Amino acid sequence: MNIFRNLTAGLKELVRRDKCESELSEELNAYLQNAADAKVQAGATPEEALHSARVELGGVETVKDEVRAVGWEFALEVFAQDVRYGVRMLRKSPLFTAVAVTAIAIGIGANTAMFSLVDAILLRPLPYPESQRLVVVGTQQRGRSGMDLMGTADFLAWRDHQQSFEQVAVLDQASRSFALSGTGAPERIPGVRVSANFFSIFRVAPLKGRGFQHGEDRPGTPGVVVISEHFWRDHLGSDPEVLNRTLTLDGKLHTIVGVMPAGFRFPSRKPVDVWAIRTLNPPAARPPYGLVGLGRLKPSVSARKAVAELNDFAAQVTAQYPSSPNLVGVMMPMKEWMISDVSTALLVLLGAIALVLLIAVVNVANLLLARAKVRQREVAVRMALGASRKRVVRQLLTESAVLSLLGGAIGLLLAYLAIRAFLAVGPGQMPRLEEVGINSGVLLFTFAVCVGSGILFGLAPALETSRPSLIEPLKDTNRSSSASAYRTHRALLVLEVALALIVMIGSGLLVRSFVRLSDVNPGIQTDHVITAAISLPNKYADPSQITQFWQQFLEKVQTLPGVKAASITMSLPPNLLAITNPFTVEGQGYDRNYPLQLAEEATVSPDYFRSLGIPLMKGRFFSPSDKVESDKDHMIVIVNETMAKQYFGDKDPIGRRIQTGDPDPSSPWETIVGVVGDVKYSGLDSGPGPTLYVPYNENGWVMWAREMYLVVRSSGSAPGIVPAIRTQLASMDSTIPLAQIRTMDELLDESLVQQRFRAWLVSGFATIALLLSAIGIYALISYSVSQRTREIGVRIALGAQRSNVLGLVVREGLQVLAFGLLLGLVGALSATRIMRSLLYSTSATDALSFIATSFTLIAVALLACYIPARRATKVDPMVALRYE
Amino acid sequence: MPDKNTPLVQGTLDMLILKTLALEPMHAYGIGLRIEQISKGVFQVNPGSLFPAFKRLERAGWLDSEWRATGNNRRAKYYVLTSSGRKQLKSETRDWKAQSVAIARILEA
Numbered sequence: 001m002n003i004f005r006n007l008t009a010g011l012k013e014l015v016r017r018d019k020c021e022s023e024l025s026e027e028l029n030a031y032l033q034n035a036a037d038a039k040v041q042a043g044a045t046p047e048e049a050l051h052s053a054r055v056e057l058g059g060v061e062t063v064k065d066e067v068r069a070v071g072w073e074f075a076l077e078v079f080a081q082d083v084r085y086g087v088r089m090l091r092k093s094p095l096f097t098a099v100a101v102t103a104i105a106i107g108i109g110a111n112t113a114m115f116s117l118v119d120a121i122l123l124r125p126l127p128y129p130e131s132q133r134l135v136v137v138g139t140q141q142r143g144r145s146g147m148d149l150m151g152t153a154d155f156l157a158w159r160d161h162q163q164s165f166e167q168v169a170v171l172d173q174a175s176r177s178f179a180l181s182g183t184g185a186p187e188r189i190p191g192v193r194v195s196a197n198f199f200s201i202f203r204v205a206p207l208k209g210r211g212f213q214h215g216e217d218r219p220g221t222p223g224v225v226v227i228s229e230h231f232w233r234d235h236l237g238s239d240p241e242v243l244n245r246t247l248t249l250d251g252k253l254h255t256i257v258g259v260m261p262a263g264f265r266f267p268s269r270k271p272v273d274v275w276a277i278r279t280l281n282p283p284a285a286r287p288p289y290g291l292v293g294l295g296r297l298k299p300s301v302s303a304r305k306a307v308a309e310l311n312d313f314a315a316q317v318t319a320q321y322p323s324s325p326n327l328v329g330v331m332m333p334m335k336e337w338m339i340s341d342v343s344t345a346l347l348v349l350l351g352a353i354a355l356v357l358l359i360a361v362v363n364v365a366n367l368l369l370a371r372a373k374v375r376q377r378e379v380a381v382r383m384a385l386g387a388s389r390k391r392v393v394r395q396l397l398t399e400s401a402v403l404s405l406l407g408g409a410i411g412l413l414l415a416y417l418a419i420r421a422f423l424a425v426g427p428g429q430m431p432r433l434e435e436v437g438i439n440s441g442v443l444l445f446t447f448a449v450c451v452g453s454g455i456l457f458g459l460a461p462a463l464e465t466s467r468p469s470l471i472e473p474l475k476d477t478n479r480s481s482s483a484s485a486y487r488t489h490r491a492l493l494v495l496e497v498a499l500a501l502i503v504m505i506g507s508g509l510l511v512r513s514f515v516r517l518s519d520v521n522p523g524i525q526t527d528h529v530i531t532a533a534i535s536l537p538n539k540y541a542d543p544s545q546i547t548q549f550w551q552q553f554l555e556k557v558q559t560l561p562g563v564k565a566a567s568i569t570m571s572l573p574p575n576l577l578a579i580t581n582p583f584t585v586e587g588q589g590y591d592r593n594y595p596l597q598l599a600e601e602a603t604v605s606p607d608y609f610r611s612l613g614i615p616l617m618k619g620r621f622f623s624p625s626d627k628v629e630s631d632k633d634h635m636i637v638i639v640n641e642t643m644a645k646q647y648f649g650d651k652d653p654i655g656r657r658i659q660t661g662d663p664d665p666s667s668p669w670e671t672i673v674g675v676v677g678d679v680k681y682s683g684l685d686s687g688p689g690p691t692l693y694v695p696y697n698e699n700g701w702v703m704w705a706r707e708m709y710l711v712v713r714s715s716g717s718a719p720g721i722v723p724a725i726r727t728q729l730a731s732m733d734s735t736i737p738l739a740q741i742r743t744m745d746e747l748l749d750e751s752l753v754q755q756r757f758r759a760w761l762v763s764g765f766a767t768i769a770l771l772l773s774a775i776g777i778y779a780l781i782s783y784s785v786s787q788r789t790r791e792i793g794v795r796i797a798l799g800a801q802r803s804n805v806l807g808l809v810v811r812e813g814l815q816v817l818a819f820g821l822l823l824g825l826v827g828a829l830s831a832t833r834i835m836r837s838l839l840y841s842t843s844a845t846d847a848l849s850f851i852a853t854s855f856t857l858i859a860v861a862l863l864a865c866y867i868p869a870r871r872a873t874k875v876d877p878m879v880a881l882r883y884e
Numbered sequence: 885m886p887d888k889n890t891p892l893v894q895g896t897l898d899m900l901i902l903k904t905l906a907l908e909p910m911h912a913y914g915i916g917l918r919i920e921q922i923s924k925g926v927f928q929v930n931p932g933s934l935f936p937a938f939k940r941l942e943r944a945g946w947l948d949s950e951w952r953a954t955g956n957n958r959r960a961k962y963y964v965l966t967s968s969g970r971k972q973l974k975s976e977t978r979d980w981k982a983q984s985v986a987i988a989r990i991l992e993a
Contacts, residue, residue: 006943023961024935027912030960031931034913037956057931066932070939 010073024067028060079398086399090406096371097403100364104407104453106768107360109414110353112438112446116419118350119445120436122343126335127263127435129203130296134334135306137168137293139314139327141595147330147337149173149289152280153321155195157313158293164306166298169197170291171267172278174578179535181735182248183235188533188739190270191249193278199226199258201296202266208232209243209258212277219281225254229262231273249276251537251735268338268431286317286324287662288579294334307331323664325582325596338431345758348506348835352765355503357449359772361457362496366776368400368461369489370783375465383466392466400458401451408450412438415446429754460488486784490816493773493780497820498827500766500773501857505828507759507766508849509835513842514759517752520840522574523679525613528564529744530718531572534729534736535707543702547629549732550696550705554605556728562716567608568696568708571600573744575751576709577681578602583692585647586657586669596663599643600681600689603696603705609638609676611711612744617641619654619674628698631668635698638674643690660692670694683751685840710738718743758838770857773820774864781813782868792872793880802873809872813865821854897929897937899980902946902965902973909952911960912938938963946972 013020032053039049057063068074090097125131138147139154150158155170162168172193180189199211207229216224225247227236236242247254254276265272297306310329318326379392416438423433464485540546550568557566570578582596606622608614619638627633637658644653657669678688696705714721719741726738742750785792792805832844842849904910904918916929941947946969952962965973 005945009943026959027961028931028935030911030954030958031913033958034911034954034960037958038913038917063932063935067935067939070936071943 006072010071013071014073014076021064024064025060028057028063032057082395082398083402085395086402089399090403093371096367097406100367100403101407101410103360103363103772104404104450105410105414107357108404108408108411108446108449108453109418110411110765111350111357111449112411112415112442113418113422114346114350114353115445116415116436116438116442117422117430118346119439119441121339121430121432122346124435124441126338126432130299131335132333133166133297133299134201135295135297135303135331136334136337137295137310138330139289140330142326142328144595147332150291150293151286151289152283152291153286154289154314154317154327155291155293156280156282157317157320158310159195161313162309164298164301164309165295167197167201168293168295169195169201170278170280170293171195171198172290173292174290175276175278176270177533177739178249178274178276179251179537179735179737179739180235180247180249181251181537181737186735186737188535188737189231189235189273191272191274191276192267193276195278195280198275198294199260201294202264203296204260204264206258207261209256211258216277217280219279221277221279223249223252223254223277224257225249225274225276226258226260227256227274228260228265228272230271232259235273247274248735249274250535251539263434265434268434285662286321295331303331321662323667324662342430342754344834344837345754348838349758349761351831351834352503352506352762355499356765356769356772357453359496359499359503359769361453362492362499363772363776364400364403365457365460366489366492366496366779368457369464369485369492370779372461372465372485376467379465389466393462396462396465397455397458400462401454404450404454404457408446412443412446429757460492464488486787489780489783493776493816494819494823496773496776497817497857497861498822498824500769501821501824501854502828502831503762503769504766504853504857505824505850506832506835507762508853509832509839509842509844509846510755510759510762512846512849513839514752514755516842517684517755517840520680520684522684522748523614523677524573524744526744526748528714528716528718529612530712530714530722530725531740531742531744531747532710532722532725532738533707533740534568534710534738536733537735540706543629543697543699546702546705547697550605550708553728553732554607556732557710557712557725558607560721560724560728562714562721564713564715565607565611566710566712567605567611568705568710569602569604569608570696570704570708571602571681572709572711572747573612574680574748575683576747581660581692582662583658583660583690584663586659588647597690599660599692601660601692601694602681603694603698603701605696608693608711611713612679613713614679615677617675617677618644618652619672621674621676622693622695626695628695629702631699633699635668635670635700636673636695637670638676638693639672640676640678640691642678642688643692644675646690658692668700684748755840766853770860773857774860777813777816777861777864778868780816781809781865782871784812785809785868785872788872789875789880792875793877796875797877797881805873805875806869809869810862810865813861813869817858817861817865821857824857825850825854896980897933898941899973899976900927901934901937901941901963902969902976905947905963905965906970906973909950909962909964911952911954911962913960915963941969944972945969 032050035053035056036046036049039052040046044052054060068077126134128134136147137150137158139150140146140148150170155168159168175193176190177188178191180187194212196212196214196217199206206226209226211226212224215221227242227247232238232242236245239245242256242259245256247256254274260275295306297303307329310331314327314329318324375396379396383389383392419436419438423436467484536546536549540549554566554568557563577600579601580598581601583599584597602608604622606624606626609616609621622636622638626636628636637660639653647653648656653672653675656672658672659667659669661667676693679691680686681691682689694701696702696708710725712718712721712725722738722741729736729738788809792808795805795808796802828850829845836844900919901915904915904922910918912931912934916931916934919927919929938947938949942949942963946966948964948966949961950964951959954960
C-alpha cells in the first residue's frame with residue numbers, strides 16, 4: 001500500500017472535512033437517483049422507486065459512517081472526540097480534577113527530575129566521540145581489590161612501549177588547584193596537571209588555539225596551560241588575543257596555548273579553570289603513586305588484552321625497582337570510574353520516587369473508583385444507546401490519559417524547577433552535573449510515564465464503571481452499593497499502604513544511618529578551630545626556605561590575640577587525607593608477594609595535636625627542638641592507638657622502629673616517640689586503621705610541605721581571627737592566597753553532604769507517601785461510611801452504642817492497614833537490601849527502623865480512619881432512615 | 885432474488901470491483917449493478933460495503949475518481965482503474981485461480 005498517498009489523503013480529509021463530506025453525500029445521492037431511475041424504468045412510480053432505493057441502501061448515515069471508518073484519520077477523530085468529552089467531564093468536577101492532577105504532577109515531576117539525573121549521569125555515554133573506548137588505568141598490589149594510582153615509572157613504561165591504546169596520558173591526582181598570582185589579589189583557582197596527550201584522548205577540539213603537543217611534558221620544557229572557556233570569560237574578559245598570554249600558577253610562568261569549549265570539564269566533579277602541563281621526570285624511585293592513567297583503546301583491542309599488556313609493564317617496573325611491591329595493572333571504563341560512588345544512591349532514589357508515583361497513581365485510581373458510582377449511570381445510558389464496552393473503556397481511558405498528561409505537563413514544570421534548584425546546590429557532589437537537563441530522552445520518559453500511569457490508574461475504574469449491568473445503575477437507588485468496586489478499592493489501598501511503608505522504611509534506614517554517622521567521633525575537639533589551605537610558590541625552592549617560611553608564619557599567627565595554638569598539616573580530618581604510605585615494623589618481616597600494610601600519613605608541625613585537641617596516650621608530641629632536618633638526624637614518628645595495638649599489642653611501642661615507603665632494607669629507620677588517639681582522615685564512615693604522623697620539616701618530607709593546611713585553635717570566635725591571619729600571611733608574601741577557609745565544624749558538615757542530601761530527599765519522598773496513603777485511607781472510610789449511612793442509622797435506632805459503631809467502621813480500616821503492613825514489611829525486607837552499601841553501621845533490616853516507621857504509619861492511618869468513623873457515630877437515625 | 889443471494893467470499897469484493905472497472909470507468913451504482921448482472925444475480929452487492937471498498941481501493945492507489953455526466957444526464961462519481969490497480973487485478977486474479985483450482989481439487993478428491 002502506498003503509505004504516502006494514504007497519509008496525504010487522510011490529511012486532506014481532515015483538513016477539508018466539509019468538502020469531503022459533501023462529496024460523499026453527493027455520491028450517495030447520485031447512487032440513489034440511479035437506483036430509482038432503474039426502478040422507474042422497471043415500472044415503479046417515482047415515489048415508490050426512491051423509497052425502495054433508500055431501503056436498499058440501508059440508511060445514508062450508516063453508510064457514511066462505514067466509509068469514514070476506512071481511513072486512519074477516523075481513529076484520530078474518535079480520539080479527539082474522546083479527549084473533548086474527557087475534558088468536559090473533568091471540568092464538571094473541578095475539585096476531583098485538581099486533587100488528581102496535583103497528585104500526578106508531584107509524582108511525575110519528581111520522577112522526571114530524578115530520571116534526568118540518572119539519564120545524564122548513569123545512562124548516557126560520556127560526551128566524547130567513541131567514549132566507550134575511554135578507560136582509566138591504575139595499579140594495585142597483587143591480592144588487593146580496587147584501583148590505586150600509578151607512579152611516574154609505571155606511566156613512562158606504559159606510555160613508551162604500549163601497543164593497545166591510541167593515546168595514553170595521566171592526570172596528577174595531587175594537583176587540584178593552583179595559586180594564581182600577578183593578576184590582582186592572589187587567589188586559588190581550580191585546575192589539574194595533565195600530561196601531553198591528555199586532550200587528544202578525548203578528541204575534543206579546542207575553542208581557540210590547541211591542546212598540548214607531544215613532548216611538551218618532557219623535563220626542561222617551558223610551562224604551558226590550557227584554560228576553560230569559563231576562566232577565559234571571567235578572568236581574561238574573553239580577550240581575543242588570549243593565546244600566548246601568560247599566567248603565574250604556583251609562582252611559575254605558564255603560557256596559554258589553548259581555550260577549551262564550555263562543554264569540556266573533565267575530570268568534571270568540580271569546575272576546572274586550567275589544565276597545566278605535568279612535567280614527567282624519569283624517577284629515581286617507583287613511589288610516589290599519584291597519577292591517574294587515562295587511555296583510549298584501539299578499536300581492535302579487547303580489554304583483556306590491554307590489561308595483560310598493563311600487567312607485563314607492571315612486572316617489568318617491579319623488576320626494575322626491586323624494593324617496590326608486586327603491582328598489577330588495573331583498568332576500568334572511564335564512565336564507571338567517574339560515577340561509581342553515586343550510582344547506587346541514584347538508583348535507590350529513583351526507585352523510591354517511582355514507588356511514590358505508584359502510590360499517587362493508586363490514590364488517583366481510588367478517587368476514580370469513588371467516582372465510578374456517579375459515572376455508572378451516565379455510562380449505562382451510553383451503553384443502553386448502543387456503545388460497546390470496548391468503546392466505553394476506551395473513552396474512560398482517554399479521560400484518564402488526559403488527566404495524567406495534564407498532571408505530567410505541570411510535573412514537567414516542577415521537574416524543571418527542581419533540577420534548577422538541584423544544580424544550584426549540587427556541584428561538587430556528583431559528576432557530570434553539567435550534562436543534566438530536560439532533553440528529548442527525558443521528555444520521552446515523562447510522556448511514557450504519563451501514558452503508563454494514565455492507563456494504570458484508569459483501567460480498574462474504567463472496567464468497574466463499564467461493568468455490563470444495565471439495570472442496576474439505571475434504577476438510581478442508594479442501595480445498589482457496588483460490592484466489587486469496593487473490593488477493588490480496598491485491594492488498591494492495601495497496595496498503597498504497602499508501597500508507602502517500603503518508602504518509609506527506606507527513609508528510616510537512611511536517616512538512622514545518617515544520625516549514626518553524624519555521631520561518629522572524629523577523634524578531635526571540633527569547636528573553635530579554623531582551617532585554611534596555603535601553598536607556597538615554586539620560588540620556595542629548597543628545604544630551608546620552606547621551613548623558615550612556616551616557622552616564621554606560625555610564630556606570627558601564634559602571637560595573635562585569641563590564638564591558642566597554630567599549626568600546619570598535610571591531611572585534615574574528617575576526609576581530607578593527602579596520602580597513604582606502606583610501612584614495615586622492625587622485626588616483623590615483609591613478604592613481597594603479600595600486600596603491604598598501608599597507613600594514613602600526615603606531616604605536621606609540633607602544635608598540630610594541641611590545635612585539634614588530639615589526646616596523647618603515651619610518649620610525647622613533637623617538639624620544636626626535635627632535630628629532623630638533615631639525613632644524619634634521628635627520624636621520629638608518632639603513631640595512633642589502633643596502630644600501636646595492632647602491631648605492638650600489650651608491649652610498649654615507644655622506642656620501637658619502623659620503615660615507610662616501599663620496603664627497602666636501606667631505608668632509614670623511624671623511631672616511635674608517641675602514641676595519640678585515633679582520628680578519622682578518610683571520612684567519618686571509614687574504619688579504624690593505622691595512622692602515622694611525621695614532622696613536616698623532616699628531611700624526606702619537607703619538599704612536600706609547600707601545600708599545607710593551616711589549623712588554628714582560638715579562644716573566641718574562630719572565623720573572627722581570619723582577617724588577622726590574612727594580614728600576617730600578606731606581610732610574609734603578598735602573592736600567596738589564604739584559600740578554602742573553613743571551621744572544623746564546617747568541614748565535618750561538608751563531609752556528610754551526600755549522606756545528608758540522600759536522607760533528606762528520601763524523607764521527603766516518605767512524607768509524601770505517608771500523606772498520600774493517609775488521604776487514601778480517609779477517602780475509603782468516608783466512602784464506606786457514606787454508603788452505610790442507612791445501615792448505621794438502623795443499628796443506632798436499634799440501640800447500638802456509639803463505640804460499637806466506631807469499632808465497626810474502624811475495623812474496616814484496620815483490616816486494610818494490617819494487610820498493607822504485612823505486604824509492605826515483606827516488600828521492604830527485599831527492597832532495602834539494595835541500599836546496603838549506602839548505610840553506615842545500620843543493617844538493611846534494622847529492627848528499630850522497621851518498627852518505628854510501621855508505628856508511624858499505623859498512627860497516621862488510625863487518625864485517617866478515626867475522623868470519618870467519628871462522623872458515622874454522629875449519624876442521626878431519623879435522618880439516615882429518611883435518606884432513601 | 886434474495887433466495888439465490890450468496891454472501892461474497894471475504895476479500896473478493898475488491899477484486900470484483902477492480903475487474904468491473906477493467907472494462908471501462910463506471911460509477912458506484914453501475915459497478916454494483918454490473919457485478920449483480922454478470923454473476924446472474926448470485927452476488928448482490930450491499931452499498932454499505934461498496935462505498936467503504938471504494939475508499940479503501942482509492943487509498944491504496946488502485947483507483948482514481950472523477951465526476952462525469954451519466955447517460956441519463958445526471959452527474960456521478962466515476963471510478964477509473966489506475967495502472968497499479970491493473971497490476972493488482974492481474975496478481976489477484978492469478979492468486980485466485982491458483983487457489984480455486986486447489987480448492988476444487990481438494991473438494992473432488
